[in-house]
Amino acid sequence: MRLLVAEDDRRIAEDVRTVLTSAGYAVDLVRNGEEAWFKGDTEDYGLIVLDLGLPGMDGISVLKQWRMSGRHTPVLVLTARGSWAERVEGIDAGADDYLPKPFQFEELLARVRALIRRSVGHGAATIEIGRLVVDTRMMRVAVDGIPLSLTPFEFRLVSYLAHHRGRVVPASELQDHVYGDDFSREANALEAMIARLRKKLGSEMIATRRGFGYLMGDDG
Amino acid sequence: MRLLVAEDDRRIAEDVRTVLTSAGYAVDLVRNGEEAWFKGDTEDYGLIVLDLGLPGMDGISVLKQWRMSGRHTPVLVLTARGSWAERVEGIDAGADDYLPKPFQFEELLARVRALIRRSVGHGAATIEIGRLVVDTRMMRVAVDGIPLSLTPFEFRLVSYLAHHRGRVVPASELQDHVYGDDFSREANALEAMIARLRKKLGSEMIATRRGFGYLMGDDG
DNA sequence: CCGAAGCTGACAACTCGCTGACAGCCGCTG
DNA sequence: CAGCGGCTGTCAGCGAGTTGTCAGCTTCGG
Numbered sequence: 409m410r411l412l413v414a415e416d417d418r419r420i421a422e423d424v425r426t427v428l429t430s431a432g433y434a435v436d437l438v439r440n441g442e443e444a445w446f447k448g449d450t451e452d453y454g455l456i457v458l459d460l461g462l463p464g465m466d467g468i469s470v471l472k473q474w475r476m477s478g479r480h481t482p483v484l485v486l487t488a489r490g491s492w493a494e495r496v497e498g499i500d501a502g503a504d505d506y507l508p509k510p511f512q513f514e515e516l517l518a519r520v521r522a523l524i525r526r527s528v529g530h531g532a533a534t535i536e537i538g539r540l541v542v543d544t545r546m547m548r549v550a551v552d553g554i555p556l557s558l559t560p561f562e563f564r565l566v567s568y569l570a571h572h573r574g575r576v577v578p579a580s581e582l583q584d585h586v587y588g589d590d591f592s593r594e595a596n597a598l599e600a601m602i603a604r605l606r607k608k609l610g611s612e613m614i615a616t617r618r619g620f621g622y623l624m625g626d627d628g
Numbered sequence: 629m630r631l632l633v634a635e636d637d638r639r640i641a642e643d644v645r646t647v648l649t650s651a652g653y654a655v656d657l658v659r660n661g662e663e664a665w666f667k668g669d670t671e672d673y674g675l676i677v678l679d680l681g682l683p684g685m686d687g688i689s690v691l692k693q694w695r696m697s698g699r700h701t702p703v704l705v706l707t708a709r710g711s712w713a714e715r716v717e718g719i720d721a722g723a724d725d726y727l728p729k730p731f732q733f734e735e736l737l738a739r740v741r742a743l744i745r746r747s748v749g750h751g752a753a754t755i756e757i758g759r760l761v762v763d764t765r766m767m768r769v770a771v772d773g774i775p776l777s778l779t780p781f782e783f784r785l786v787s788y789l790a791h792h793r794g795r796v797v798p799a800s801e802l803q804d805h806v807y808g809d810d811f812s813r814e815a816n817a818l819e820a821m822i823a824r825l826r827k828k829l830g831s832e833m834i835a836t837r838r839g840f841g842y843l844m845g846d847d848g
Numbered sequence: 849c850c851g852a853a854g855c856t857g858a859c860a861a862c863t864c865g866c867t868g869a870c871a872g873c874c875g876c877t878g
Numbered sequence: 879c880a881g882c883g884g885c886t887g888t889c890a891g892c893g894a895g896t897t898g899t900c901a902g903c904t905t906c907g908g
Contacts, residue, residue, distance in 0.1 A: 559884080559885055559886080560885085561885085561886075562885095574765065574766060575765045575766065576765065576766055576767040578651065579865095580651045580737070581741065584737075584738065593886090593887060593888085594887070594888065594889090596865090596866095596887080596888070596889080597886075597887050597888080599864095599865060599866065599867090600866090600867085600886075600887070600888085601886080601887095602865090602866085603865095603866060603867060603868090604885095604886090606866095616865070616866090617767050618779070618780070618863095618864065618865070618894095618895065618896080619779065619780030619863095619864075619895095619896085620767045620780060620783075621767075623766065626766060626768075779895080779896055779897080780896085781896085781897075782896095813897090813898060813899085814898070814899065814900090816854090816855095816898080816899070816900080817897075817898050817899080819853095819854060819855065819856085820855085820856080820857095820897080820898070820899080821897080821898095822854090822855085823854095823855055823856055823857090824856095824897090826855095827856095836853095836854070836855090838852095838853065838854075838905085838906065838907080839852095839853075839906095839907095
């Protein structure tokens with residue numbers, strides 16, 4: 409597997425490359441924003457490690473560019489220590505995980521592995537659950553072949569449940585994934601969304617396990 | 629699932645408890661090193677959140693003690709801000725993850741979940757005892773393949789007994805695991821739950837050992 | 849046969865999740 | 879800039895599901 413590391417600090421970059429290389433990955437290194445953007449957009453990486461403090465085009469913009477042009481490569485963001493704002497921004501922009509500096513290389517490796525495992529598991533572009541089809545690339549959902557128009561949050565919710573079909577997903581976990589770290593709303597907001605979703609999908613598609621959470625695909 | 633939180637700062641401790649409780653965990657709280665060591669060594673937690681700056685026996689020693697006595701419960705260590713040395717020491721002593729203070733509760737929760745996911749990943753998702761199947765992913769229980777709908781407390785009770793099949797579990801231990809440290813109810817509450825459970829599962833599934841406790845799977 | 853331990857059905861209080869209505873916000877359009 | 883429509887959070891009320899308590903009963907062991 410091929411990885412891209414975008415990091416301007418030469419020493420860190422080399423160390424990271426060494427760690428990842430000896431873990432069996434092919435590693436490309438870039439040192440500024442423009443290069444990062446270009447390579448990430450034109451090459452096909454299994455994962456990208458992105459320092460937000462790059463010279464030139466800044467990390468967040470790079471990430472947003474990739475996502476806007478339809479790239480779903482997992483991105484692990486390196487943030488300055490304690491920069492909570494940066495992190496939130498990174499997640500909003502489409503990062504899959506973050507790691508505050510300074511970090512242990514073991515930890516970096518563990519997270520890289522976890523992300524890759526996750527994304528390989530997600531390989532298929534569409535998930536079918538009974539009469540429902542979720543197309544994660546096209547951001548489309550259909551029931552009995554009839555496409556539905558879902559709002560962004562609704563889509564995130566369905567696709568998360570679909571990815572975790574057959575498993576009860578606690579409401580709190582759903583919130584995390586639908587809303588990220590923005591916890592500025594009442595618990596009830598999620599329930600309202602579920603209700604609206606059920607109206608569109610049919611109420612039998614999402615089951616409630618009172619006291620535990622929600623799940624899809626309990627029957628098969 | 630039951631968690632132990634070892635933290636001496638009362639405010640932090642209460643907040644953490646609230647967050648974790650509302651995420652669906654039963655939480656026990658301790659405020660010093662000795663208590664932490666004792667409870668972590670004698671009770672059976674799914675995960676332990678350990679502040680290194682505990683009064684009395686210090687966190688690192690507590691952690692080392694646990695590991696030396698063969699406890700592999702996942703431990704999330706809380707370190708003082710910027711205390712790099714502590715962090716490394718914690719990891720060496722057997723911590724599974726660390727979190728520098730101050731932290732966002734969302735982040736704590738995310739890490740707790742990640743650790744638990746990792747550790748339960750090793751165990752099977754279902755437990756079979758005779759005609760009974762307990763599925764911890766779907767939060768479902770079935771007898772002879774027929775699914776039953778259990779309430780949250782009922783489910784916790786059954787799955788605890790199932791995890792400890794063939795062993796007599798004292799009523800007090802069951803209470804601990806179903807209710808955590810929340811003692812605010814009559815002893816009889818548990819009996820009532822057992823009764824309701826037996827009605828659903830069939831009365832022969834849970835045996836009573838008068839004077840000692842309950843058990844499942846004594847026959848096989 | 850007695851007392852203690854445990855069981856059980858009824859009940860009431862409570863909690864949780866659902867829903868419809870509404871309002872604020874945002875982006876679009878004229 | 880005003881008006882509009884879609885999206886989403888909030889609120890309040892409802893109803894079903896859940897759980898503790900209690901009182902009376904059964905079972906067990908000695």
